[in-house]
Amino acid sequence: MAILEVKNLKKYFPVTGGVFLRRTGWVYALDDVSFALNKGETLGIVGESGCGKTTLARCLMGLYDPSDGQVIIKNQVISSLNSQQRKELALNLQMIFQDPFESLDPRQTVKQILEEKYIIHGKNSGNLDSTINQLIKRVGLLPDMLSQFPHEFSGGQRQRIGIARAISLEPEIIVCDEPVSALDVSVQSKILNLLLELQQTMGLTYIFISHDLSTCFRQNRCHVSGKDCGNGRCR
Numbered sequence: 001m002a003i004l005e006v007k008n009l010k011k012y013f014p015v016t017g018g019v020f021l022r023r024t025g026w027v028y029a030l031d032d033v034s035f036a037l038n039k040g041e042t043l044g045i046v047g048e049s050g051c052g053k054t055t056l057a058r059c060l061m062g063l064y065d066p067s068d069g070q071v072i073i074k075n076q077v078i079s080s081l082n083s084q085q086r087k088e089l090a091l092n093l094q095m096i097f098q099d100p101f102e103s104l105d106p107r108q109t110v111k112q113i114l115e116e117k118y119i120i121h122g123k124n125s126g127n128l129d130s131t132i133n134q135l136i137k138r139v140g141l142l143p144d145m146l147s148q149f150p151h152e153f154s155g156g157q158r159q160r161i162g163i164a165r166a167i168s169l170e171p172e173i174i175v176c177d178e179p180v181s182a183l184d185v186s187v188q189s190k191i192l193n194l195l196l197e198l199q200q201t202m203g204l205t206y207i208f209i210s211h212d213l214s215t216c217f218r219q220n221r222c223h224v225s226g227k228d229c230g231n232g233r234c235r
């Protein structure tokens with residue numbers, strides 16, 4: 001059974017103009033997109049700048065309401081959920097952003113950034129400090145770094161913090177919106193390896209957005225044989 005299903009998804013943005021800002025047309029950012037994804041699979045989405053990749057990611061996350069069509073996660077249609085149900089859904093669905101600098105609050109320490117999700121979802125009852133220590137080690141950073149601020153890290157380290165935040169609540173699906181395109185090539189491969197390792201250990205399902213086809217194929221490497229799957233999708 002599919003964990004995530006997108007049916008005939010459309011998202012149109014109005015274009016306004018003139019003195020009264022009347023609608024003069026539409027931007028067809030998503031036009032009839034459909035796919036289904038099983039647990040543990042990676043779906044690569046590749047396309048040129050402006051073709052609607054981030055719009056798709058935002059519709060999947062429930063940040064945009066679609067103009068038409070449905071996003072169904074574990075048999076729940078996202079647009080029909082109320083705010084409490086959307087909050088619960090966020091436990092299962094997380095996002096890794098393109099720019100690790102902009103996606104982290106510069107005024108918060110790493111510890112505060114990582115604690116936030118546990119507090120929002122009321123999961124801060126047990127020993128939160130040791131959970132956060134485990135979490136930071138899991139993404140290849142050191143617990144000593146928890147007291148530092150985002151500007152004290154390199155781009156790759158910042159993206160590791162973003163990944164730690166995304167996996168903190170142990171979601172099933174992660175939407176990765178160009179997670180390595182802001183990083184240099186040597187760091188890109190380390191981050192991709194980390195994402196692959198986390199997928200294997202946590203059974204994650206990825207939607208992997210990129211404008212670089214080779215990055216997507218790299219991510220679709222077969223878990224079992226370690227070789228590229230012929231069809232680019234790992235089952």
Ligand SMILES: Nc1ncnc2c1ncn2[C@@H]1O[C@H](COP(=O)(O)OP(=O)(O)OP(=O)(O)O)[C@@H](O)[C@H]1O
Binds near residue numbers: 051053
């Ligand atoms: N909130 C918005 N309001 C109006 N138009 C928007 C909005 N968000 C996106 N668009 C338009 O929708 C189209 C798709 O944008 P989107 O950001 O999804 O592209 P993208 O594929 O992620 O591009 P990139 O690779 O540069 O990140 C663009 O033409 C953009 O101008």
Ligand SMILES: [Mg+2]
Binds near residue numbers: 053054055177
């Ligand atoms: Mg984008």
